[in-house]
Structure formats: C-alpha cells, structure tokens
Amino acid sequence: MSQILPVEDRDLSKTERVYGVLRRRIRELILPPGAPLRKEEIALELGVSRAPVSDAITRLAEEGLVDVFPQHGSFVAAIRSADVREALFIRAALETEAMRQLALRADAKIIRELDDNIAAQTKALSQGNLEQFYDLDEALHAMIFGAIEKPRSLRLLEAARAPLDRVRRLALPEEGRPEQTLTEHRSLVDAIRSGDSEYAASAMRAHLSAVGRAIETKLPDIEAAHG
Amino acid sequence: MSQILPVEDRDLSKTERVYGVLRRRIRELILPPGAPLRKEEIALELGVSRAPVSDAITRLAEEGLVDVFPQHGSFVAAIRSADVREALFIRAALETEAMRQLALRADAKIIRELDDNIAAQTKALSQGNLEQFYDLDEALHAMIFGAIEKPRSLRLLEAARAPLDRVRRLALPEEGRPEQTLTEHRSLVDAIRSGDSEYAASAMRAHLSAVGRAIETKLPDIEAAHG
C-alpha cells in the first residue's frame, strides 16, 4: 500500500498516527460527543488494519475522551461536568507546581522565549486570529514544562487540556475573555521573572481560577444539550 | 485453557490481569530494572496469547515502567533519577492540590475513616509489619482522592507512586524513617480536620519534601548500581 504521508508523520507508528487523527477530531468536535467510532470504517479510511485503530482507541479511552462498551461499541465520551472539573483540577495541580519550580530556576533564555510567545499572542489577538492565539496559549503552557524538564507531566497536561478544549469550542468565548486571558498570561511571565515561587504559583492559580469560572458559565448549557 | 483464577481477577479482562501481574512484579523488583520482558514466555506462563501481553506492556511503557525498543525488545525501565524526581513532582502537585480541596469539604465520615487508617498504621508499625504499613500508607493517600471524587487523579497518583516504590525497595529504610512517616501522616489528617486549605496543602508539601529527602539519599547508590 505505502501511501504518501505528511512529513511530520513519517516516523510515527500507525497507532500514533491514528491516535493523533482521532484525538484532533474529538478535540475539535468534528467527532461530537456520542459519535460512534467504527473501527473497521476508521481502519479503511486511514489505510491501516483494525489493530492500530484498537490500540489508539484504548489510549483515548484511558484519557477519558472515549467510552468503550465491550461487545457493543466505542463512542466519543460525553462532556461530563465532573470530568471537566477534574481536568481543571489536574491542570491546576500540575501547573501551579510547575510555576513554583520554574520561578526558582528561570534563566534569561527561557524568559526571552516566554516574552516572544507573549508578543506573538498579542499580535494574533490584535489580528483577530483566535485559532493561532489558542495555539500560542497551549505553547506557552507547554514551554513551562519544557523549561523545568518534566516531559511526563507535559503529557499529562495535554491529556487534561483536551476535555477543556471541547468545552471552549462548544460555546463562543465571552466578550473580552481572550483579552483577559492575554493579560493573565503576561502576569504569568512577570511572575516567573520575579523569581518568587509563591507569587508564581498564585499567578497560575489565579489564571486557572479565571479559566474555571469561564468554563462553569458554559457547563449548564452543555449538560442540557446532551444529558 | 480456562484455568482457575483468583476471585478478585474474575471479571477483569486478560489485558488488565497481565498488566496487574507485571506491574506488581516490577514494583516489587521481582522483575528488576533491565530485565527483558519476553512476550511469548509471559503469554505462555499466564495462559493467554501475545495480544493482551502486548497491550499490557504498552500501558506499562506509557507509565514509564517499561522501555520498548521497537524490533528489539521490551525491558523493565532503569531507575533514572530524572524519572524518580518527576514522579515525586507529580505526586506533590496532585496531592497538595487534593489536600487543598479536601480540607474545605471533609465531613465527619471521611475524618473517621482517616483516623481508622492512622490507627491501623500505628498498630502495623508497632508490630513491625512494614509491608502492611506501606499498604496502609498507600490506602491513606488513595482515600484522599476518593473523598474529593477525583478518580482519574487517583490513577495518575498510582502511576506516579510506582517509580518511588522501586527506589524504596532497593534500599533499607533509614533508621526511624517509618516512625517519622507515621508522624507526618498524623499531621496530614490533623490538617484536613482543621478545615484550613493552606495549612492542609503545606502539611502535604512538608510530608512529600521529607519523602523526597529520604529518596535523594538513596538515588546515588542506585545510579551507581546500574548506570
């Protein structure tokens, strides 16, 4: 078969490729909550056998993005309030602790990269490019974990972000929320620069509390929409 | 084949059964760091095919307990300082945040269960039953996540504990460390009882800092032992 693949996917295993494709579709709601995942169909579409599709779905199930009912079917997980809140809990736990460590060891190089990211966020937002803004948002948070060399934690963070992304995409952002987010991001970098770990941790806590409040306003609608 | 299985494993999938067996052997160092995991052999021993063994090993690899070298073999992961420190980082992040929440909502029933656990720890330690003491230790930490209803976080915690367990088992406990641990556990429960979330978080931070110091004294030996 040996189909042509995008360069970035060249040396990925088929399982990882399938995982990436499905995960993106779920996060972006192309596959909405409740949608059935037919292995045979997915395998055919992506040009692989059922085995890597099963492996990918197992992994998504472990992350909570897919519900598997043995001998019945696999479905995109519903957006449950409890799951969303726990995802935010995990984010808060990991990211405040990360800030605590980063503030104590941030060097000039890292600070510069963070500042560059903030500049790019500012530009993206002024141009009204929300998709790029959110990508930079994710990159900023990832840079924090890169700086303190906690790759496994970064992976857990990414898993925790997925449920939150789905909520964000289900409702339009509140008026002025992206601007407020940018302000909070600036505060995060300033807090890292200060070298005060308590202050850095509280800046992240404040940021995620704001994220939590924004999400809580959306949850009732979502719950109502599909039980 | 239909072999007789322990009751507790009755309704588990074969993958989960294999996962549990391998995980326990790795944590308890029955399978030491570097040991090869021969799928065929394991499959034969446990009376299953290679498929569930492969799935179980994939899962262990995601937790960092196994290193997989494609087309070469799968081996019990070496105990790397960076991994151990990150595991403790994750524990600190999740458990301090959990304490923060639990202090705000702990009711009498939960407090009673925690007190019962402490009593059992005291008894186990006075009898010199260290294995039971460590089981109760793990149960205490698990109860915290049960109380705040964060099942996914509990799972992450359990994954984070495994590398730390391996370190603990590789070296005898320092003189008096178990007694000190019990004292810290008492402080944790007292902190929860106080209802002060900052105090509760700092009690957990203090406990895990002590765990960290105990582990750091052992790491050099371990590093030296097997690169």
Add this chain to the structure above:
DNA sequence: ATCCTCATATTGACATGCTAGTATGGACGG
C-alpha cells in the same frame, strides 16, 4: 397497547500468522 422471546447484526477482546527492523556473534581481512 405492553411486555416477553428470540433471531440477527454488530462489536470488542483475543488468537495467531506475517513482515520488517535491530542486535549479536562469528568469519574474515588487516
């Protein structure tokens, strides 16, 4: 109309065969 019964279709879990990539050790050249 409502509740069973049961044939059917569909699925996940598992078994097993195949392919291609990698380390290893021995033969060979220096």
Add this chain to the structure above:
DNA sequence: CCGTCCATACTAGCATGTCAATATGAGGAT
C-alpha cells in the same frame, strides 16, 4: 590481536481470523 562485515536469531508492530457478549427489532402472547 583487533576491527569490519554479514548471516542469523529475535523482536515489535501490524494484519487478519475467530468468538462471545450485547443491543436491536420483529413477532407473538397477554
């Protein structure tokens, strides 16, 4: 004696076949 090359053995990843469990819907009984 030492380094290089290559045949070999072994592996993970993948493909595919099988099976048992479940939902579904038609048909019959109450």
